[in-house]
Amino acid sequence: MSTNREAAEKIVQAVGGKENITAATHCVTRLRFALVDEGKVNKEELENIDLVKGSFSANGQFQVVIGQGTVDKVYNELVDLTGIGHATKQEIKDAAAKKLNPLQRAIKTLADIFIPILPAIVTVGLLMGINNILTGQGIFFDKKSLVDVYPQWADFASIINLIANTAFTFLPALIGWSAVKKFGGNSLLGIVLGLMLVHPDLLNAWAYGSTEKIPQWNLFGLHIDKIGYQGQVLPVLVASWVLAKIEVFLKKRIPDAFQLLLVAPIALLVTGFLSFIVIGPVTFAIANAITHAVVAIFHAAPALGGLIYGLLYAPLVITGMHHTFLAVDLQLIGSTGTTFLWPMVALSNIAQGSAALGMMFATRDEKIKGLSLTSAVSAYLGITEPAMFGVNLRFRFAFISAIIGSAIAGMFITINHVLAPSVGVGGLPAFLSIRAQNWGPFFIGMAIAIVVPFVLTLVIGKMRKDK
Template identity: 80%
Template sequence: MDRKAVEEIVEAVGGKENIAAATHCVTRLRFALKDEGKVDNEKLERNDLVKGSFSANGQYQVVIGQGLVDKVYNEMVAITGIGTATKQEIKDAAEQNLNPLQRAIKTLADIFIPILPAIVTAGLLMGINNILTGKDIFFEGKALIDVYTSWADFASIINLIANTAFVFLPALIGWSAVNKFGGNPLLGIVLGLMLVHPDLLNAWGYGEAQQKGEIPTWNLFGLSIEKVGYQGQVLPVLFASYVLAKMEIFLKKRIPDAFQLLTVAPIALLVTGFLSFIVIGPITFAIGNLITDGVVGIFDAVPVLGGLIYGALYAPLVITGMHHTFLAVDLQLIGTIGGTFLWPMVALSNIAQGSAAFAMMFAEKDNEKLKGLSLTSAVSAWLGITEPAMFGVNLRYKYPFMAAIIGSAIAGIVITLRGVQAPSIGVGGLPAFLSIFTEYWGVFFLGMGIVLVVPFVLTFIMAKTKRRKEA
């Protein structure tokens, strides 16, 4: 480990006096800085350990790379004497620099990112199930399990495991949201499970039951309350979790410690439960459906425009951190219409960033550091992790980022016109096809071809044009 290079990183972010707190993730150092204006970006870029840097959600992040970031962080702690901080402490320190909109976006990110591994795992398992049950993949007009019937139960079990995260999605969100809002996450799980209890009418059968006039109800103090579950819904459990957490905090401040175990949780859960079914659930359910209908309506009415805008804007949204808000929309779409047409464009956008970075390896042959960074960051992006490619290469030179956006926008139009959907969120790179409905594989592979070729070619041409102008 080059101690001097680590010291230069500390100096470049304004010195140890400018560091309020610091931690790291899989690939990046994360700083909560007192004054980001003191950062010397040029000095950071010259550092051999640094693959890129950016500011997002009130944190200044320095891309180092998987594995190496641990060593760099430990050396930095030894040099500066700063205490080892948790990611939550960094987030709390960074939050002081955010405006209300940024705080709202950060709150959504903090809720949904912890449950993402379960959702991505479900997506990959659904991909395996798609291969086993999809027709015309291996045999004309038949699925693999139709020919090899002994695999049918195997596919059924995989499907059950994959669907669990979505059937009990409110429980996952309840756990994460109540934890974020300062309450007991176990009560959040109970709240989420309560909203999908088997005694309630399944939300996916609500429309049919409504047409038949067979919706069961509770008669409560003269009110007729529909006994409807909220499977696949995002907003009801989000708002109910906020109420539950704040009520728990309120009660803990006013009830003596000796009585809290017997009173706080029962009262908070009971009151939140009643509010959920009487007020929160019906209102947010309607709002959620309006959002879904609005998004679907736009893409149905003008699919070219929808694909163009989302395909082009997703990468810029990553810079601001606003892309996390669309995870909630994806989950809402999956729960309401059975699939999302937004996430496939996210996967293609990631691949496009990798292709643009990969082109820089050939366009800038004389820059050995850039060549190595371009290759490793491209592979990372093709496997779904875009930060090294986006912040280490593409945004630094600008034109690769524009080339990636153009490729992503074209591919977005193509797959949106054909209505490509995914039943779940998976790995947002080359393995993404596993999480796409099998009937759309052909079109999605065409989209993948576009984001592999177009950003590469455009980046290469732009680099050569720039060189000729400079010469």
């Protein structure tokens, strides 16, 4: 019997048997199950299987970490054993969503909207980091930037800055594409909607506060501000939902022969007017109020805010609620130009990797040693799932050590006003997305996130006999 076949049999048994599996699929590294009853899962038995690197439940799906290259082979064996048939990721999501409460469904919706555009946002963060190195003063020369000393590099930096800023300048188009698709509409119309909200004829949102006279439309006596929504999240989210619902409504009532001629023009026209008359102004005000409230809390008690956020971020990952903070980060960047939340996320990821690395030295189990090392490297590069679910949560003291280190590091960088103009890779490369003038305190924060979890995990692990 092949190793993959044997592993598949044991996994099926550990998750409660094939009668407990509603559907199953896989991604690059994990098996994803929609189970009848997750209470029937024997996690201890599951995680003792050689090929299994960890397991966790998120968004109604039970996920088993196998690893790249092996997971598809185990999945094929699992399908052959159970006869459940191949399922798509969307089918698994649909099956899992039925078991979610309203809050979980709302969080899942946000995750489904923002995760597809995350590669573009992270890429922008890295490119802006390169631009920071070229244009940041005091990095290589006293009170001067690299382009100040070597002006021949100025246009090179300018092109990088243009490429990097594109995703944020047209952020509503990215969100519109993903959101309208999620809400059941035509994603191409979502792109058009997003671009419409940042049209050059509109007053740029970033110039709103410094403009003496705001241009207006006069619709038969109704005056409407001609304001764009660059960098804004909430206006395009609500407008995308309205657009998708109108489109679905019209498709059900207009004959197929006339749909191409009528559905898209009517849906986009109605949504456009609603966006500028109602949706935009209301959600823009709400978004700014949320931004001011978050900023005010951290300004009033930066140490406490950093401590609590650093402490709670990793537990929020377990619940899936961390996805909501990407929207907050993007809103902060759109409204203020920077975010103070994302740097703490990067340190939280590093802390999880350090705790996993500590377990490699604390345990005598060879399988745990190997898993700890590989998952620590993954976490240091921004992917924390193997470290968090495969190692740290299995040994609770390691997870607690990680969030303690994250909390202390978060408190330190918040006190020192560390800011990021973009969202980047949430691990050791994160400094590239931090303002150059904040590198000093951020590097100290990184050191805290590396040393504290590692030392705590190692010391406690050596004292325990059950690891």
